[in-house]
Amino acid sequence: MEAPVKNTELIDTAKLREEFPILRQKLNGKPLVYFDNAATSQKPLSVINAVTEYYETINSNVHRGIHTLSEKATEAYENSREKARSFVNAESTNEIVFVKGTTDGINLIASSFGNMTVGEGDEVIISEMEHHSNMVPWQNLCRQKNAELKYIPVNDDGELMMDEFRSMINEKTKLISVVYISNTLGTVNPVKEIIEIAHSHNIPVVIDAAQAAPHLKLDVKDLDCDFMAFSGHKMYGPTGIGILYGKEKHLEAMPPYQFGGEMIKSVSFDKTEFNILPYKFEAGTPNISGAIVQGAAVDFIEKLGHENIHNSEMKLLEHANNLFEEIGGIRIIGTAKNKTSVISFIVEGVHPYDTGSILDNLGIAVRTGFHCTQPLIEQRYKLPGTVRASFAVYNTTGEIDLLADGLKKIKKMFL
Amino acid sequence: MEAPVKNTELIDTAKLREEFPILRQKLNGKPLVYFDNAATSQKPLSVINAVTEYYETINSNVHRGIHTLSEKATEAYENSREKARSFVNAESTNEIVFVKGTTDGINLIASSFGNMTVGEGDEVIISEMEHHSNMVPWQNLCRQKNAELKYIPVNDDGELMMDEFRSMINEKTKLISVVYISNTLGTVNPVKEIIEIAHSHNIPVVIDAAQAAPHLKLDVKDLDCDFMAFSGHKMYGPTGIGILYGKEKHLEAMPPYQFGGEMIKSVSFDKTEFNILPYKFEAGTPNISGAIVQGAAVDFIEKLGHENIHNSEMKLLEHANNLFEEIGGIRIIGTAKNKTSVISFIVEGVHPYDTGSILDNLGIAVRTGFHCTQPLIEQRYKLPGTVRASFAVYNTTGEIDLLADGLKKIKKMFL
Amino acid sequence: MNTKSIKEREDQIVEDFSLFDDWMGKYEYLIELGKKLPVIDEKYKNESYEVKGCQSKVWLNAEMKDGLLHYKADSDAVITKGIISLLINVLSGNKPDDILNADMDFINRIGLKEHLSPNRANGLTAMVNYMKKFALTYSGQNVN
Amino acid sequence: MNTKSIKEREDQIVEDFSLFDDWMGKYEYLIELGKKLPVIDEKYKNESYEVKGCQSKVWLNAEMKDGLLHYKADSDAVITKGIISLLINVLSGNKPDDILNADMDFINRIGLKEHLSPNRANGLTAMVNYMKKFALTYSGQNVN
């Protein structure tokens, strides 16, 4: 065991890293430096072991089963739903729907709620910095409905232009959907303010919390958002599972999105009665393992504590900013006052793809390209892509030093 | 290690059971007898370990990533798609879409293909024995479209009445969807014949292969079906993943079902170009772990061999039939000539729920109720439910003896 | 007529069950009770009297006589009937307010719960709630 | 003008690369090649000349002169340009039929592949296919 390098008062990163087996790997002969956390995070042993434990002890189909295994699996499944409820501070587990991920959740809202809320000539507002998953579903809805999709503009620092937003709202605005934290810019948007403004016009608001879930304490009651969606895999949890929060009154009023087993109360050849919340929205055998193991991811985050995670990650961001400044010739895209540990940049004169390739050979995993925000990068910033380093709680300042060394090397190689 | 009890010439069940950690469990003080395989199967170590291996060595988001981990995850993900292609004998991996499960797959077809194929006054044909997941989506489509949903009737043995089916087809029939193997009756339907008849009228056919995947060799080329859907979790694979097969010409013509990341080729504020097949239908971060591990489930089945699995399971079914006959007073629901190892029954005079409860206390996991085929049980067979014992390749005749003992006990207790 | 208090009746059941040291005996006793449960009038066997949340069907009705609430119930499953029989045995013939205050902890004490699947346990909770709802109606308070 | 056969050119590249014993050197060499690649005329930098399947943009065109096919290409990423430079070096100035028959196995032999991400490797395959498509057109056969 190496000597622990303390990153913050509270989180002992060296110790924490022992819980992440993948981080022990060598990549291309170098120790793996994983900075692609905004795409998906790595998983602690408690999460990985929860999968094995599920399959080795209680694997069974949930609900309706009367045998003991099925009861145990159901209990664990519903127990995880309760953890998710508490994680977002929702009123009731009726408001917590297990989905496949953020994309699935937003599609559910766009299809079921969007369909009943948006009509011909109406307007939907999103922002220029939305991830494709919070953009294309609304493009599709608006196209189908002959409604207009409007984009809140983004300023040069990567912040939403709130005055423009205010002036975009009119009596035709039926729905607003915005990202809590931009996966490309790192910007933490003033979603509470947006929701307040929207609600003063009786407009419901959807929050894409895919990037917020691992970094901030989510509080749907405080925000008063109408819907919120996020993915397990970005918050130290398994792939294939996500959480959709919806206010009970909305979920009650909405038609089901998918149809099949589990989501019905009774079926006959002629007519079907749908199940109560939240089951109405959970057709078919759910991702039982995924849902249960997601509970272990919630436990992992809550054990560390949101504030500690935040402090730890802010130190990393600060360290990276300082080093980048020092190196020079690095353009950071996204310099909002309120941002999290995502840093998009370009080594000036070097294509992001070239930068990413060399870093990969140095064992440093970053993402390059549009980060599923192509209009933001191409149309708003007129760039061919960026390099994105996104930090998680297990990253260290030492790893950022390696990134900085790599960038210096790249500058030498290309310029 | 106990002495191996040979069930078939080829499969050494005792040895095989060692690969299933959950089967070593005691339940209510008795060794677990798991007969709820039609709801979900247990998982071999090779599958469970594949999850751990994925998370501990290559976990990363797929596609578009240029760093090594992402490349490795992408390769494993696409490799599993190729395994699925070969598993169903499809022409191309373009025809293989990863979905959440059978229900998700059928909803995708009903929503995307159904929407473009079925219009007002048209007719859709399914059967009386459909699982809710292959019934409610079509009920919904037909309600939306003002089309008519017709049910192929089922005879007393639990077989589709083919003459009635032939006479139901007319020029208004636009789509047929039938279950390959009934999860309640065990009936193996003559889907090849159904498809031939349908195609002679140019009607596309969807096959619900949820129960067929673990028991039969699937061959979409031989069947010539237009679509096929099945779930990983019923074929020794993980929860939250399923396969949708669709003929390339259909998938090409169909609009996307969900919108977001991955399923686009390029996005701008004004317009979006969708990705090529099969990605057009895979919006958002997929269930990467689920998809990759599903490949391990395919390997597991193919290593055992479809014919060996079939022979092994047929012996179990025969053994159960013989013992049930001997005990007397047990009514079997589903006595088709061609059936698999699913046996639905009622101990006459005893409510299925009571039977199931006592069996559970004896360590025997069966399912009771409607098995998501409520109209079949309630309207067709006029029953309050059945008890269902469904066998997998790791079950033994000795376990069936325990079930028989339990049923004798139950008869003594209740009658 | 049963003149014991709810508490006394609960204790009695706990004592009865303590005679069995395995779950089989307990289940057999429940089956016996189930078979003996006086069946409800056929006219009540419809949706309006159905207790939701059980896999077997349960119908339940209550009537007030001289300030005391009397329950009748039936089910299509015998073990369920046996459980209802216990509940009726404890609650029937009591004042609505006493019924509302009953903690029903005998259910835990009879050691059946570990052998009652949560599914049944949920059904049981549904039944108790349904019975208390009648009591609430008759105690003059409002259900909210 | 390069008068060596495709095979000889491939061998030459393999020899050049064998001088570097670490990937860094190989990359540096690629970058050097990339920087030197004569750029394509601006008018070809549009969608019709774009090679799909690369994360960086690649434009490629070919012209026939005296029965030999000559390629020109450009990319917005330098390493990509370096790789294209290798391909052009091997294929340009050959008969369409020879180009079609080239197995291009130098790509494996230069030992770069383990350091080229599959993403780049796919891009490389896309480029080779795109180049061969030109050859196919000019060899008078049909693309199917």
Ligand SMILES: Cc1ncc(COP(=O)(O)O)c(C=O)c1O
């Ligand atoms: C015949 C049949 N069809 C469809 C389904 C639905 O599968 P899933 O719940 O995995 O989506 C099932 C399983 O429950 C089934 O047995």
Ligand SMILES: Cc1ncc(COP(=O)(O)O)c(C=O)c1O
């Ligand atoms: C801001 C944002 N929204 C939505 C998504 C989509 O999440 P998923 O791919 O898990 O569905 C992502 C992640 O890719 C994201 O970063």
